[in-house]
Amino acid sequence: MQSYVNQATTQKPKLFEGEKWLVLTGLLGFLLAAICGVWVLMNGGEVSPGGDISKAFSFDAALGAFILSTAAIAPLSGLKARSRALFRRVYIGLALYSYGAETIQNFRGVNPRFVDSDSFFDQTVGNVFTFVALFLVLFYLYLGVQFFRSRAYKLRPGMALGVRYAMIAVTVSFAAGIWISMNQGRFIGADGNIIWLHGLGFHALQAVPIVAWLVERSRAKASSLIHITGITYLLGLIAIGWQTLNGHALMEWSLLPIAASICFILSIAAGVAALRKVLLSGSRPNSGNRNSAARF
Numbered sequence: 460m461q462s463y464v465n466q467a468t469t470q471k472p473k474l475f476e477g478e479k480w481l482v483l484t485g486l487l488g489f490l491l492a493a494i495c496g497v498w499v500l501m502n503g504g505e506v507s508p509g510g511d512i513s514k515a516f517s518f519d520a521a522l523g524a525f526i527l528s529t530a531a532i533a534p535l536s537g538l539k540a541r542s543r544a545l546f547r548r549v550y551i552g553l554a555l556y557s558y559g560a561e562t563i564q565n566f567r568g569v570n571p572r573f574v575d576s577d578s579f580f581d582q583t584v585g586n587v588f589t590f591v592a593l594f595l596v597l598f599y600l601y602l603g604v605q606f607f608r609s610r611a612y613k614l615r616p617g618m619a620l621g622v623r624y625a626m627i628a629v630t631v632s633f634a635a636g637i638w639i640s641m642n643q644g645r646f647i648g649a650d651g652n653i654i655w656l657h658g659l660g661f662h663a664l665q666a667v668p669i670v671a672w673l674v675e676r677s678r679a680k681a682s683s684l685i686h687i688t689g690i691t692y693l694l695g696l697i698a699i700g701w702q703t704l705n706g707h708a709l710m711e712w713s714l715l716p717i718a719a720s721i722c723f724i725l726s727i728a729a730g731v732a733a734l735r736k737v738l739l740s741g742s743r744p745n746s747g748n749r750n751s752a753a754r755f
Contacts, residue, residue: 481530488523510568537610621671624689632660648706673733695722
């Protein structure tokens with residue numbers, strides 16, 4: 460009986476399992492961001508003629524968080540070992556190039572995404588960066604599709620449900636990134652700023668799966684909390700996108716920003732409710748079986 464329990468437990472993948480190199484790649488982003496942050500504090504952000512170390516700081520930190528979140532959910536995708544290894548290697552390579560292009564070029568005084576230089580080297584780095592960004596999107600869509608298949612759902616249903624909502628939000632962020640590229644900048648209209656939509660969509664990779672993880676660790680069958688978190692988060696993104704498309708700032712007293720705020724508050728409230736259930740139950744997944752091993 461004990462061997463059966465152990466076998467059943469090992470069939471359930473853990474967060475971050477087998478993804479040491481993706482984790483290290485994500486942590487590298489935070490290290491680079493820390494270096495850039497110290498530089499900005501000591502010397503300011505702007506580097507003549509077109510570099511800005513503060514942009515490298517935010518980019519490296521954001522990509523690092525994105526890679527770490529990917530390392531957490533990749534074991535739950537249901538991908539076979541060979542396919543997962545291919546995804547891992549390609550994504551690490553793309554991330555390393557992105558770190559290098561963003562950080563080094565800004566220190567050299569060059570905007571790596573919107574190159575305003577006649578230098579062949581700078582133009583090449585910028586053009587390759589564009590293709591790297593495209594492959595980051597395409598490979599991530601490939602990973603995201605796996606969570607909409609039954610294989611991933613059967614592994615850990617609650618987590619798969621949460622990641623599905625997160626992947627929809629990430630797709631919105633990718634679309635916003637393409638919008639920024641086509642717009643040749645983040646600003647649109649009088650006061651619109653696409654970067655809010657671009658950034659907040661990626662944070663769904665942390666926000667929704669965390670709630671799913673909390674629900675999974677509680678005895679209560681509370682998948683409704685995952686749905687509430689995911690749906691309200693997506694509705695908040697829609698409101699932000701609409702406000703941005705209209706060319707208006709988010710920090711104003713109007714219908715769409717207020718609606719977005721209410722949606723995100725409801726999403727946070729669902730997370731708090733999930734945490735409360737865990738604290739009240741004091742349990743872990745499969746807690747009905749006392750021999751069940753703890754897992755993440």
